[in-house]
Amino acid sequence: MRVLIVDPDFAFAKSIMGALRSEYFVADHVTTLGEARDAVGVAQYDVILTERLLPDGDGLDWVRERRRAGSTAPILILSATLGTVEHRVEGLNAGADDYIPKPIPLDELVARIRAVLRRPASTLDLVLRAGNIAFDPATREVRVAGRPLRMPRRETCVLEMLIRRAGKTVTKNVLEEGLYSFEDDVSSNAIEVGIYRLRGHLQGAGATAKIRTLRGTGYVLEAEDDASDEVPNAVLLAAQVAVAMSSRHGAARTRIPVIAAGLVPAPKPEARVAILAAALALSMTQFAKAEGSAA
Template identity: 55%
Template sequence: MRVLLVEDEPKVAAVISDILRFNGFTADAVSTLEDASESVAVVTYDAVLLDRKLPDGDGLHWLRHRRRSSWFVPALILTAEMDSVDDRVEGLNAGADDYILKPVNMDELIARLRAVLRRPTTALGPVMRAGNVEFDPAGRQVWIDGVSVKVPRREVCLLEVLMRRFGRVVPKAALEESLFSYDNEVSSNALEVGIYRLRAHLSKAGASVSIRTDRGIGYILVLTRPEVSEAKHASGKNSEVSPSLVQQK
């Protein structure tokens, strides 16, 4: 497997590159984001190890830009300075698959890299898609045909669960667990009301998917307009779920 290492400290880059090669990886090392962009433009990498503080910018900003351009190569952030909880949360929300603080044990680095590479590729992107509907789990944003749609919090939770199981029936109990904590007082028809409102939001915004009822069992998100063109929903975000992945998700 081929790994791109973006690290501006020559000694650190040399050590990590040697360890990667010793463990069976092909390693390319660059020291700037410009070189990283040129590398990923011509080579298909299996993973990227990315420093944050680089001579020409923040590696996290580079990664966020790549994720918005439908680039879902696994990325592990390596940093010695930006190590607060907020920094780590920001990194993971921006699309990093792991956030590792330097100095890192090399055995741990290889183990974390292999763990990330074992994940299904289709689950790596930060934005999910079903038909012309897109959802960003980190930002809690919904787009339909590339246009932002305001959806209340509870309906967003329902949409997320349904999109994660696109094309499959989601039991009522699973949907209720996504909406309510143990401390909530839940009315008997709370789920039905939430589904009704979510259907209204999707329909009003022209979604090419709809929610069907499997009576007595649960609900299923299905594609209702297969003729919707790729151009319609290609809004420049990475895709986790699409109609072509119904059998996988």
């Protein structure tokens, strides 16, 4: 998740950035409204933190501007001097999601950021899910089929971005913006490497949701139905083997392995054996009937 900090106090901004990065956020810092407008013009931010008293204007005016433009990204106002009840009410009525007087403990600030990020899903399960994958944004815990899955920070961040948009395409640019700040040196294949490693972790843990690559577009996390393809495959295999076993030309021995190997997508090994056994039983019945009729 990417955060924009708009504050002329370099020391304060640096401390916030350190706290956010330790909690797996990506953070950018600007000092003026002009720089803030430029930043949101080239990057997509999940949360914005802004001081009210800025060198080129009032941060509250920018909040109103962002809301008039249709932005729904959470905005938190932080102010060292304008922190009275009247100021806080004014800020919240202008469209801010929170109004925080300075100073504030950094752990509380991070908790407030996580709280506003949860608000769109406040009436739903706070744990994000896709297939048998569960991700808790608050604890950063990933579980597959109920079992904890530990992954490096980068892969966890990639999973969060994909699972928040499960079933929808996430472009490479969106992933880059959410994972790297302007200061980061990003290699040309960094996203591909991150996706490759994440796939390895999920496959190794037995995840049923898969990451599909859309060439030239991006990636989509899709939750697969474990049994969606197995019944049609069983029917197809039974029919094909029945034809092969009923043949008088001895083709069954060579055709059955080819038919079994040609199932796409392939079912799990145990399901494959069960399908083949059921198909053979049906086929033998058909074969016996054919031989009886011929006699």
